[in-house]
Amino acid sequence: MIEARDLRKIYRMGSVEVAALKGVSLAIDDGEFVGIMGPSGSGKSTLLHQLGLLDTPTSGSIVISGTDVSRLDDEGRTLFRLMHLGYVFQDYALVTDLDVLENVAISAIVRGRPVDECYAAAREVLERVGLGRRLHHLIGELSGGEQQRVSIARALVNTPAIVFADEPCANLDTENSQIVLDLFRRINRDLGQTIVMVSHEPWHMDYFDRIVFMKDGLLDTERMREEGLRAKQRMIIEKVD
Ligand SMILES: Nc1ncnc2c1ncn2[C@@H]1O[C@H](COP(=O)(O)OP(=O)(O)O)[C@@H](O)[C@H]1O
Numbered sequence: 001m002i003e004a005r006d007l008r009k010i011y012r013m014g015s016v017e018v019a020a021l022k023g024v025s026l027a028i029d030d031g032e033f034v035g036i037m038g039p040s041g042s043g044k045s046t047l048l049h050q051l052g053l054l055d056t057p058t059s060g061s062i063v064i065s066g067t068d069v070s071r072l073d074d075e076g077r078t079l080f081r082l083m084h085l086g087y088v089f090q091d092y093a094l095v096t097d098l099d100v101l102e103n104v105a106i107s108a109i110v111r112g113r114p115v116d117e118c119y120a121a122a123r124e125v126l127e128r129v130g131l132g133r134r135l136h137h138l139i140g141e142l143s144g145g146e147q148q149r150v151s152i153a154r155a156l157v158n159t160p161a162i163v164f165a166d167e168p169c170a171n172l173d174t175e176n177s178q179i180v181l182d183l184f185r186r187i188n189r190d191l192g193q194t195i196v197m198v199s200h201e202p203w204h205m206d207y208f209d210r211i212v213f214m215k216d217g218l219l220d221t222e223r224m225r226e227e228g229l230r231a232k233q234r235m236i237i238e239k240v241d
């Protein structure tokens with residue numbers, strides 16, 4: 001579904017170069033809920049931005065659902081994002097002048113679907129995230145947790161192949177973080193939705209099917225081996241118990 005090979009990203013600021021990705025290869029299957037974890041500055045967001053076509057790598061290739069997206073031009077990338085990908089950001093990025101329903105419907109409308117159908121799809125997905133009773137509230141009338149659920153609904157309304165989320169709980173308290181993570185988990189199970197989420201909160205680990213650990217712009221393979229062993233040990237202990 002997503003296959004990334006030898007991704008490298010160098011940011012250039014004047015004469016200074018920052019190598020944010022130094023050769024990352026990974027594959028993500030259909031229906032996986034994958035966490036990207038690691039310390040601050042390790043390249044998690046940079047990796048997510050390349051996989052989600054929000055940025056172009058300096059080198060390397062990305063194939064999504066059989067399309068070599070690294071070969072698309074700007075227009076092709078924009079279209080691919082619109083048709084196949086959904087995004088959730090830590091600051092929600094909602095339109096404050098519109099109500100909840102409009103915020104979600106507009107994402108379907110820009111894709112050129114009939115307006116009635118867009119509103120129907122928006123209502124349905126807002127029900128799913130538990131905001132069926134908030135359709136006509138303005139964004140400023142909602143809590144942070146509710147706003148993040150609106151943005152999840154917006155990401156889902158076009159039934160994207162993959163949803164990308166960059167630290168979606170960063171501005172939420174523990175209770176609302178749990179609500180949002182439970183929601184992602186449920187969407188993944190019920191809809192088979194592929195989700196790629198960046199997080200640096202250790203307690204979020206329990207929610208993911210698989211974790212990609214980053215360190216200094218590379219996959220932290222040692223950490224992944226350790227976590228794999230720990231999971232195996234847990235399974236053995238559970239069997240003995
Ligand atoms: N737009 C940018 N310009 C220059 N350097 C950047 C830019 N974005 C990220 N970086 C640098 O790239 C490295 C990785 O950043 P990032 O992917 O944001 O890490 P993380 O999300 O794991 O905290 C850091 O050293 C960061 O300072």
Ligand SMILES: [Mg+2]
Nearest residue numbers: 044045046198
């Ligand atoms: Mg980041």
